Amino acid sequence: MNSTILNELRRIVGDRYVMSEKEDRIIYASDSTMFDYCPDVVVQPATREEVVAIVKLAARNNIPVTGRGAGTCLSGGAIALKGGIIVDMVRMNRIRSIDAANKVAVVEPGVITFELASQAAKQGLLYPPDPSSWKESTLGGNVAECAGGPKGVKYGITRNFVLSLEVVLPNGQVVETGNAVDGDMCGPDWTMLLTGSEGTLGLITAITLRLVSAPITKKTMLAIYERLEDAAKTVSVTMASGIIPTTLELMDNMAIVATEKALKIGLPVHAGGLLLIEVDGVPSTVEENAKRISEICQECGVMEFKIAQTAAEAEKLWAARRGIAKAFGQIAPCKYAEDATVPRSLVPVLVEKSMEIAKKHNIPILICGHAGDGNMHPTILFDKRDKAAFERAEKALADVHIVTLELGGTLSGEHGIGFAKAPYLRAEVGPVGYKLGKDVKAVIDPENFMNPGKMFNYEGELH
Amino acid sequence: MNSTILNELRRIVGDRYVMSEKEDRIIYASDSTMFDYCPDVVVQPATREEVVAIVKLAARNNIPVTGRGAGTCLSGGAIALKGGIIVDMVRMNRIRSIDAANKVAVVEPGVITFELASQAAKQGLLYPPDPSSWKESTLGGNVAECAGGPKGVKYGITRNFVLSLEVVLPNGQVVETGNAVDGDMCGPDWTMLLTGSEGTLGLITAITLRLVSAPITKKTMLAIYERLEDAAKTVSVTMASGIIPTTLELMDNMAIVATEKALKIGLPVHAGGLLLIEVDGVPSTVEENAKRISEICQECGVMEFKIAQTAAEAEKLWAARRGIAKAFGQIAPCKYAEDATVPRSLVPVLVEKSMEIAKKHNIPILICGHAGDGNMHPTILFDKRDKAAFERAEKALADVHIVTLELGGTLSGEHGIGFAKAPYLRAEVGPVGYKLGKDVKAVIDPENFMNPGKMFNYEGELH
Numbered sequence: 001m002n003s004t005i006l007n008e009l010r011r012i013v014g015d016r017y018v019m020s021e022k023e024d025r026i027i028y029a030s031d032s033t034m035f036d037y038c039p040d041v042v043v044q045p046a047t048r049e050e051v052v053a054i055v056k057l058a059a060r061n062n063i064p065v066t067g068r069g070a071g072t073c074l075s076g077g078a079i080a081l082k083g084g085i086i087v088d089m090v091r092m093n094r095i096r097s098i099d100a101a102n103k104v105a106v107v108e109p110g111v112i113t114f115e116l117a118s119q120a121a122k123q124g125l126l127y128p129p130d131p132s133s134w135k136e137s138t139l140g141g142n143v144a145e146c147a148g149g150p151k152g153v154k155y156g157i158t159r160n161f162v163l164s165l166e167v168v169l170p171n172g173q174v175v176e177t178g179n180a181v182d183g184d185m186c187g188p189d190w191t192m193l194l195t196g197s198e199g200t201l202g203l204i205t206a207i208t209l210r211l212v213s214a215p216i217t218k219k220t221m222l223a224i225y226e227r228l229e230d231a232a233k234t235v236s237v238t239m240a241s242g243i244i245p246t247t248l249e250l251m252d253n254m255a256i257v258a259t260e261k262a263l264k265i266g267l268p269v270h271a272g273g274l275l276l277i278e279v280d281g282v283p284s285t286v287e288e289n290a291k292r293i294s295e296i297c298q299e300c301g302v303m304e305f306k307i308a309q310t311a312a313e314a315e316k317l318w319a320a321r322r323g324i325a326k327a328f329g330q331i332a333p334c335k336y337a338e339d340a341t342v343p344r345s346l347v348p349v350l351v352e353k354s355m356e357i358a359k360k361h362n363i364p365i366l367i368c369g370h371a372g373d374g375n376m377h378p379t380i381l382f383d384k385r386d387k388a389a390f391e392r393a394e395k396a397l398a399d400v401h402i403v404t405l406e407l408g409g410t411l412s413g414e415h416g417i418g419f420a421k422a423p424y425l426r427a428e429v430g431p432v433g434y435k436l437g438k439d440v441k442a443v444i445d446p447e448n449f450m451n452p453g454k455m456f457n458y459e460g461e462l463h
Numbered sequence: 464m465n466s467t468i469l470n471e472l473r474r475i476v477g478d479r480y481v482m483s484e485k486e487d488r489i490i491y492a493s494d495s496t497m498f499d500y501c502p503d504v505v506v507q508p509a510t511r512e513e514v515v516a517i518v519k520l521a522a523r524n525n526i527p528v529t530g531r532g533a534g535t536c537l538s539g540g541a542i543a544l545k546g547g548i549i550v551d552m553v554r555m556n557r558i559r560s561i562d563a564a565n566k567v568a569v570v571e572p573g574v575i576t577f578e579l580a581s582q583a584a585k586q587g588l589l590y591p592p593d594p595s596s597w598k599e600s601t602l603g604g605n606v607a608e609c610a611g612g613p614k615g616v617k618y619g620i621t622r623n624f625v626l627s628l629e630v631v632l633p634n635g636q637v638v639e640t641g642n643a644v645d646g647d648m649c650g651p652d653w654t655m656l657l658t659g660s661e662g663t664l665g666l667i668t669a670i671t672l673r674l675v676s677a678p679i680t681k682k683t684m685l686a687i688y689e690r691l692e693d694a695a696k697t698v699s700v701t702m703a704s705g706i707i708p709t710t711l712e713l714m715d716n717m718a719i720v721a722t723e724k725a726l727k728i729g730l731p732v733h734a735g736g737l738l739l740i741e742v743d744g745v746p747s748t749v750e751e752n753a754k755r756i757s758e759i760c761q762e763c764g765v766m767e768f769k770i771a772q773t774a775a776e777a778e779k780l781w782a783a784r785r786g787i788a789k790a791f792g793q794i795a796p797c798k799y800a801e802d803a804t805v806p807r808s809l810v811p812v813l814v815e816k817s818m819e820i821a822k823k824h825n826i827p828i829l830i831c832g833h834a835g836d837g838n839m840h841p842t843i844l845f846d847k848r849d850k851a852a853f854e855r856a857e858k859a860l861a862d863v864h865i866v867t868l869e870l871g872g873t874l875s876g877e878h879g880i881g882f883a884k885a886p887y888l889r890a891e892v893g894p895v896g897y898k899l900g901k902d903v904k905a906v907i908d909p910e911n912f913m914n915p916g917k918m919f920n921y922e923g924e925l926h
Contacts, residue, residue: 101703101808124705159652160623175895179873181804181837188664188918189622190892190899192655201651213705240564242587242676284747341644345564374644410642429653432638436653436907443906444899455651 001040005061009043009085012053017044017091028086031073032133032325033420034334034384039066039080046091048166048174048205055203056172058085058449066451067199069110069138072131074337075418077145077198081453087203089140095119096206103211104163104180109140109204113147116209125211128155131414132322140204146196148339148414150247150321153372154280155212157414159195164208167194169201170445180208193440198416199451201444215280218246219290220314223275223297224268224304228252228367231273232348234300235371238277239344241296243289248372249276249321252351254331255368259320262327267320271303275371276321278314324368331364332381334390336397336420340404341413344374353403354378361396363389375413398463401427422458464503468524472506472548475516480507480554491549494536495596495788496883497797497847502529502543509554511629511637511668518666519635521548521912529914530662532573532604535596537800538881540608540661544916550666552603558582559669566674567626567643572603572667576610579672588674591618594877595785603667609659611802611877613710613784616835617743618675620877622658627671630657632664633908643671656903661879662914664907678743681709682753683777686738686760687731687767691715691830694736695811697763698834701740702807704759706752711835712739712784715814717794718831722783725790730783734766738834739784741777787831794827795844797853799860799883803867804876807837816866817841824859826852838876861926864890885921 019042029038058065064084093110100123113134117127130149148157164178178191225231260267279289308314358365369376382393426434437456482505492501521528527547556573563586576597580590593612611620627641641654688694723730742752771777821828832839845856889897900919
């Protein structure tokens with residue numbers, strides 16, 4: 001990157017917040033996918049005004065700009081595919097306000113998800129979206145990628161909590177979309193156009209989020225099955241019963257074994273599958289629902305069923321679920337961590353089809369996910385240095401995408417499209433939808449310098 | 464309208480579904496506002512293909528196209544401001560499917576809201592959005608205007624239930640946005656861009672809606688207050704208590720008197736205000752919440768508190784609330800039925816300010832609304848033949864808008880922007896947001912023939 005630009009950036013954010021040395025930049029070359037593209041420079045702005053100045057500078061010089069939170073993205077959204085400037089939001093990390101009376105929080109994009117959840121909890125409030133990476137991921141990244149999490153089944157995903165966004169548009173203007181008013185507003189929903197737009201339409205500089213009252217109590221249950229099918233069946237029966245559990249997480253044997261190997265917390269390594277179930281609310285309802293769920297598990301042939309007796313015990317169960325992503329490495333160095341989401345009654349079919357695909361391509365596919373809302377994680381494991389295995393993984397990936405769409409599902413329930421799933425985006429949205437996406441992108445970012453090459457501006461071959 | 468066009472329209476939908484006589488067209492000249500603009504022709508297509516053919520014909524000849532459901536719109540969205548073609552969706556009224564396992568319904572735009580709610584109820588499911596006009600309004604209109612209703616406080620408004628839309632774009636292409644998968648999907652949310660776009664970006668031809676499990680039981684309560692302020696205070700205290708009522712409706716004395724005059728159901732005409740409160744869910748929770756709400760009402764100085772003992776009694780209470788709109792006519796022939804929505808803790812302030820505005824401009828303002836989520840209906844009543852009163856009403860309206868925005872609220876919680884609130888849209892979204900709206904409209908409808916003159920394409924003076 002030429003020194004004039006670097007000097008301008010230093011003038012905007014201060015010397016120490018511009019990183020252009022190779023060893024600094026390399027840290028920002030990847031996110032939680034296996035892609036690897038080095039940016040030319042990393043800048044860390046502290047204010048909206050600095051973001052505006054960076055965007056205007058980039059626009060004038062036609063330099064790609066990619067926003068970034070903690071880099072926990074699973075679809076390549078936070079990598080600088082075309083080089084240029086990474087705008088790291090780490091310094092914009094203030095929780096500006098938590099308004100308990102109106103259950104609304106205003107945060108900067110660099111706030112860690114768990115930090116907001118913790119601060120809200122101190123006021124008796126809950127911020128439900130809880131991606132597995134929530135102790136590292138930022139709210140800006142969560143909004144840009146529309147992250148989900150186990151609690152999605154009861155509470156919804158990030159988009160259901162975004163009330164208003166302050167966004168620096170590619171032309172350097174600042175727009176404030178939506179309204180802090182909880183629940184209601186009419187008109188085309190710009191907030192929702194920008195939520196999940198993965199930094200391709202602008203950079204988020206402030207977020208107004210809806211909070212809910214914290215549930216009075218909760219119960220965490222573990223159901224262990226000999227056969228994965230019975231666990232999947234429990235999901236369908238529970239969801240059809242009218243109970244809305246807070247979470248309904250499924251893990252197959254491979255996920256259990258990998259997690260146990262990594263964490264050593266006494267998971268049942270011979271089980272075909274397990275469910276991690278939580279219910280929350282007022283005590284009487286929680287009691288009733290837990291009882292009914294226990295009965296459903298028995299009806300579906302559960303091998304072992306336990307209810308966490310203490311918060312610490314519940315936390316230990318959750319550690320298992322949250323540890324899966326890191327446990328993948330126990331099986332293979334590379335993964336395609338998919339988030340195929342299908343109508344919830346078809347979860348057993350998706351599970352079965354994924355196992356067939358694994359067999360067909362002779363490649364391990366681990367299955368876990370938020371089964372309650374049909375948001376599953378068939379995860380293809382391989383070593384990309386093994387060329388043949390890499391090819392088989394790619395074929396398996398295509399098959400997972402095809403099966404998901406055939407079942408009326410969506411490619412992405414929570415990880416975003418980014419670069420990883422961009423080749424398949426047209427297959428999901430259709431040619432007219434794809435053109436609509438390109439047209440709207442072109443009118444907001446005519447020079448295509450905001451996170452180029454992603455989503456509707458992917459330049460490779462389309463499926 | 465020239466006969467070539469009329470003949471082409473007849474060829475598309477059949478002779479009997481093209482109405483071009485003055486006496487037919489005049490019926491379609493207004494909606495539930497007081498505007499009056501006669502279309503040149505009204506057509507009633509039966510299929511998506513017919514809608515496509517109509518849109519293509521209109522595009523070729525640059526004829527304005529305005530979609531229309533039941534015409535219950537309160538912001539002028541369904542009137543043909545520039546004449547041209549009204550596309551009446553009355554014949555596209557099939558409920559295509561209700562999938563109980565996945566809690567998803569697919570409907571055509573002309574389905575009456577109440578009809579879907581009734582059919583869903585037969586399968587133990589609830590479609591919550593319940594605008595007062597739900598026995599007449601259509602789902603297409605509800606989606607286009609992003610309608611709300613009393614149940615919004617617990618369940619959310621129409622937008623929270625739209626999963627996917629099939630839309631005929633201005634270029635005649637058909638796009639299917641979103642996905643029938645309940646809850647989850649990433650990417651810029653085209654479904655939400657089109658929901659609430661009031662027919663300015665395309666015509667909706669199919670809607671996939673999320674349903675929820677019907678609550679096992681509910682309780683309807685009526686709380687009568689000497690002073691309106693105490694009713695408003697009850698709202699704040701209830702919402703802060705952590706209880707989420709299904710509905711929390713407020714009526715002031717003027718609303719009570721007008722409704723009683725129209726319906727004669729024994730409402731307390733001397734009361735300063737009343738609340739209509741409902742809670743639903745599992746029996747134990749409903750019991751607990753009703754008890755706690757009764758205590759809160761007592762703490763806030765309620766004069767009389769009763770719980771409906773039978774479904775018929777509850778229905779009678781609801782008849783009062785739903786009858787308000789029709790009762791307005793008892794006071795004055797014209798109204799500005801606003802849907803100012805403010806942070807819920809500020810409902811008492813909005814009520815107070817509205818009373819001040821009424822006094823200042825010497826014009827009656829009736830107050831009712833969905834107080835639980837801050838979505839209030841300050842309704843300005845007048846006779847537009849009385850020029851001086853009309854002018855005072857306009858001034859009062861401007862003041863209501865200004866106060867709402869000053870309180871951090873939104874102009875529209877559920878009625879839409881349309882033509883009525885279009886002059887104030889820029890004040891709400893700001894100059895950058897307004898330009899974004901115009902830009903997106905221009906890229907999707909470059910010839911501006913879809914519902915012209917509304918929302919971002921309003922041509923009058925802007926505030």
